[in-house]
Amino acid sequence: MLRVGLLGAGRIGQVHAKNIHLDPRSTLAAVSDFLPEAANALAGRYDAAVRSTDEIIADDAIDAVLIASPTDTHADLIEKAVAAGKAVLCEKPIDLSLARALACQAATRDAKRPVMLGFNRRFDPNFAALKAAFGAGEIGKGELLAVTSFDPAPPPPSYVKVSGGLFRDMAIHDFDIACWLFGAVPERVSAMGSSLVDPEIGALGDVDTAVTTLYFADGRIAVIKNSRRAAYGYDQRIELLGSDGLLSVGNVNETTVSRASAAGVTGAKPEHFFLERYARAYVAEWASFVAAAFGEAEVPVSVADGVNALAIAEAATASVKSGAAVEVSV
Structure with missing residues (x-):
């Protein structure tokens, strides 16, 4: 035990x-x-x-x-x-x-x-299935990755003050996903950001709406879209385009019930926030750590992975301020 x-x-x-x-x-x-x-x-x-x-x-x-x-x-x-x-x-x-x-x-x-970092999204069953399909060669060579990550509502300014900003706090998960799927760290990063959701976030020097482009050494590209506000719920999607096809993961909705009538077809909203959306991921993450602690498996997310994601976040933060692409230094 x-x-x-x-x-x-x-x-x-x-x-x-x-x-x-x-x-x-x-x-x-x-x-x-x-x-x-x-x-x-x-x-x-x-x-x-x-x-x-x-x-x-x-x-x-x-x-x-x-x-x-x-x-x-x-x-x-x-x-x-x-x-x-x-x-x-x-x-x-x-x-x-x-x-x-x-x-x-x-x-x-x-x-x-073992020393493991808590990037729980790697353990989401849907994302893990996409990774497995990609690794099995189902779409050939990966070429273009698009990650959408929108929160349902912005955090309070008191949190923004200590969070390190959108790129270190929120987008860092998506940067890790990009490195995990492509098996590499990008060479450079270009980011654009605005404060459109809450003017207090902008007053603190942060952004709440951003697009980050990651450029990899072999020409592959990843585009990360982040927003602190999605009125319809927690929006978490991935699309991976390869030489032979496309893999995608859609949102996990509150229910699978759909309603069809002459007025149209409607369904449930996405799960409200990360505690609901990634509940199964946290369970799988902990099981993976226990296996590593007992010497049954390698650590699935290393300190180096945490350093890489943070390096991308720092580059994205610098890119927004400078308006130019920034090299990733690790």
Whole structure:
């Protein structure tokens, strides 16, 4: 049984706690959070102990930690947990600074236990099926990738202030998907962005609407479309055009019911947000981590993958400001 310490009892920590509890090969041993009431509530739900972060990391009886704390704590906690001999699953991103993420990568390169980054979308059953079909050669050589990722509503300005911006917080998932599908990191990035949804986001120096183009060394192109607002729900789609055909993944709707009448044909809206849309992905992600922690499989998402996605996010941020394409430095 994998004994797990959860660092962070917020919204995403609660998702992970449930999956740790439900997995037959793991148990939630302890929870920490800077808000004692949050830690107590979550730990009580799963009969876990409430401990400080340092106590959890130092406890030899705890085999692994899941880091779901604020982003600015991620790199330090990864390094401390690795030094203590723990297996680690950390939510993205490693840090808001590429330099700090690179330092974390160097510090954990010789880790004896698995260190995994939480890019959960790789584990979505639909995206994974597209990846498998592409890998099997069903559409020949991939040439043009289009990823659509629209949130149903913008986050509050208080979140934008600490998130690192749309490219580091939101689009970073799509940058990882592009690298995962194409098996490479783009050479350069060109991005355009505007603040159309919430003027306060623009006042903070961020954008809420963006298009990013990734250029790969062999000529392949990926186009990422992001918006903080889609009135109809959480829009998550992929199209991959290859030399012999097209693979696509559509939205997952709230129901499969459709209604047809003389007025037209209607169906349900897409799932409302990421907690609903990617519920199965989080379960599969945790199962993959457990398998890696037991030495049964390789880590499916490495620290290097996290560094690559962050490098693209930094390049996209710089491109919006400069109006020019920016080389990706990793």
